[in-house]
Amino acid sequence: MATTTDLRARIVGHDRTVPLLDGTTVPYLNLDNAASTPALQDVMDAVAAFLPFYSSVHRGAGFKSRLSTNAYDYAHRVVAAFVGADPDRNTVIFGKNTTEAVNKLSYRLPLGPDAVVLTTLLEHHSNDLPWRRAARVVHVGATPEGRLDEDDFDRQLARYGSRVRLVAVSGASNVSGFVQPIHRLARKTHAVGAKILADVAQLAPHRPVDVRPDDDPEHLDFVVLSAHKMYAPFGTGVLVGPRDVFLQSAPEYQGGGTVDAVTLDEVTWADAPDREEAGSPNVVGAIALAAAANALMDAGMDAIADHEDELVAHALGRLARVPGIRIFGETDPRRSREKVGVIPFNLGDLPHALVASILGYEGGIGVRHGCFCAHPYVVHLLGLSPRATAQWRAQMARGDKSNMPGLVRASFGCYNTTGDVDRLAEALERIARGDYRGKYRQLPSGEFVPEGHEDDFTSYFALAAQHAPQGPGGVRPCGI
Numbered sequence: 001m002a003t004t005t006d007l008r009a010r011i012v013g014h015d016r017t018v019p020l021l022d023g024t025t026v027p028y029l030n031l032d033n034a035a036s037t038p039a040l041q042d043v044m045d046a047v048a049a050f051l052p053f054y055s056s057v058h059r060g061a062g063f064k065s066r067l068s069t070n071a072y073d074y075a076h077r078v079v080a081a082f083v084g085a086d087p088d089r090n091t092v093i094f095g096k097n098t099t100e101a102v103n104k105l106s107y108r109l110p111l112g113p114d115a116v117v118l119t120t121l122l123e124h125h126s127n128d129l130p131w132r133r134a135a136r137v138v139h140v141g142a143t144p145e146g147r148l149d150e151d152d153f154d155r156q157l158a159r160y161g162s163r164v165r166l167v168a169v170s171g172a173s174n175v176s177g178f179v180q181p182i183h184r185l186a187r188k189t190h191a192v193g194a195k196i197l198a199d200v201a202q203l204a205p206h207r208p209v210d211v212r213p214d215d216d217p218e219h220l221d222f223v224v225l226s227a228h229k230m231y232a233p234f235g236t237g238v239l240v241g242p243r244d245v246f247l248q249s250a251p252e253y254q255g256g257g258t259v260d261a262v263t264l265d266e267v268t269w270a271d272a273p274d275r276e277e278a279g280s281p282n283v284v285g286a287i288a289l290a291a292a293a294n295a296l297m298d299a300g301m302d303a304i305a306d307h308e309d310e311l312v313a314h315a316l317g318r319l320a321r322v323p324g325i326r327i328f329g330e331t332d333p334r335r336s337r338e339k340v341g342v343i344p345f346n347l348g349d350l351p352h353a354l355v356a357s358i359l360g361y362e363g364g365i366g367v368r369h370g371c372f373c374a375h376p377y378v379v380h381l382l383g384l385s386p387r388a389t390a391q392w393r394a395q396m397a398r399g400d401k402s403n404m405p406g407l408v409r410a411s412f413g414c415y416n417t418t419g420d421v422d423r424l425a426e427a428l429e430r431i432a433r434g435d436y437r438g439k440y441r442q443l444p445s446g447e448f449v450p451e452g453h454e455d456d457f458t459s460y461f462a463l464a465a466q467h468a469p470q471g472p473g474g475v476r477p478c479g480i
């Protein structure tokens with residue numbers, strides 16, 4: 001069985017060096033895994049082995065079509081196994097990402113006119129905005145440090161009772177990493193006759209996900225996830241849920257692949273998942289996701305969780321020693337198990353965007369900064385007043401993002417090590433001392449770039465330029 005130590009060597013590009021502002025190169029340190037993970041070699045191998053046989057699925061009679069159909073259909077079963085779903089009662093629907101999966105459910109779940117969807121302040125916008133279109137949305141609050149306020153959850157559930165049709169909650173926050181008690185919430189949700197959706201986009205790469213049997217009061221009705229956060233960045237997302245929910249009505253996207261029979265007046269919709277996967281599917285993405293799920297199951301999700309727990313505990317202890325740092329969310333290493341490897345922080349009075357840029361340009365370290373598609377939650381963590389929030393929004397509306405509040409976020413994958421954490425901490429200590437060489441200027445997008453520097457990507461990667469001219473440096477970075 002593979003171990004978490006083996007996983008690092010199996011990360012595509014783990015040994016790639018990148019240029020720094022001073023002209024030297026260093027191995028790239030990716031601490032932006034909560035946004036997207038790099039690919040696993042297992043995934044690349046499966047894709048490379050499959051592509052010579054790639055062909056159309058479902059309607060082709062040739063050998064390669066039969067093989068591709070078999071592999072594509074089987075990928076659904078692998079993903080069902082990954083989340084513990086019974087493939088006969090549940091359907092696994094492939095789409096392009098978590099956002100699309102939640103949107104699909106918001107169109108497909110019968111909610112009724114008076115329906116309430118209970119969600120939380122901790123959600124990514126993708127598990128919030130689609131519900132605002134479909135129903136009355138009530139947000140359960142958070143404690144000052146950013147945990148779900150479960151007393152408030154109980155209050156809201158009691159207040160809206162049988163009007164609550166769905167509880168939409170993340171398995172783990174993409175900002176603070178806090179792991180939500182999804183099975184306990186499921187029990188409470190089912191007690192009022194509602195269903196629960198767990199957005200496990202952040203949980204699935206780090207912890208075992210088990211939807212549990214339907215007759216278990218703590219089972220999860222729906223789960224959604226993204227392959228690009230699970231070492232398979234080939235454009236696949238997943239919605240898993242009870243087959244009968246989808247068989248009740250017509251799909252929101254209609255066309256090829258969704259039907260059994262069509263006359264000029266009538267349509268017989270196909271079984272699930274076909275009726276939910278309109279058009280030609282992303283077969284390669286499905287193979288890639290299944291290969292990643294297999295690799296993670298081989299390594300053992302419990303072993304991955306243990307390894308990442310050590311990383312988080314080490315990081316909370318080590319980063320706390322960086323002068324001027326303020327870590328948001330959980331700061332006690334002894335409570336590391338309560339979160340996945342996502343650590344949000346700010347450094348003194350330095351803008352979050354500047355810290356992230358210096359880490360990138362001078363440390364070869366990739367992190368993310370800003371509000372992470374969870375504006376209300378970040379505003380809550382920062383403790384911003386309604387007045388400050390209104391000012392910032394007005395400024396944004398004028399196209400000026402320079403004062404956008406936010407945080408820096410370091411996020412770990414299963415292949416990161418305590419050495420990676422130390423490298424981040426040392427880079428932050430240098431920044432805290434003012435020990436960096438670039439003169440950074442802020443762009444209207446809010447990003448900081450070093451004066452006089454032009455990225456040159458061409459010796460690293462460039463698409464052939466014979467048909468369209470490249471911008472300076474190859475492909476221009478966003479915001480410039």
Ligand SMILES: Cc1ncc(COP(=O)(O)O)c(C=O)c1O
Pocket residue numbers: 034035097098099100124126127170172173174199201202226237
């Ligand atoms: C918790 C959570 N939900 C949903 C999403 C949206 O995922 P995607 O961009 O793959 O649709 C993200 C992405 O960061 C996330 O972290």
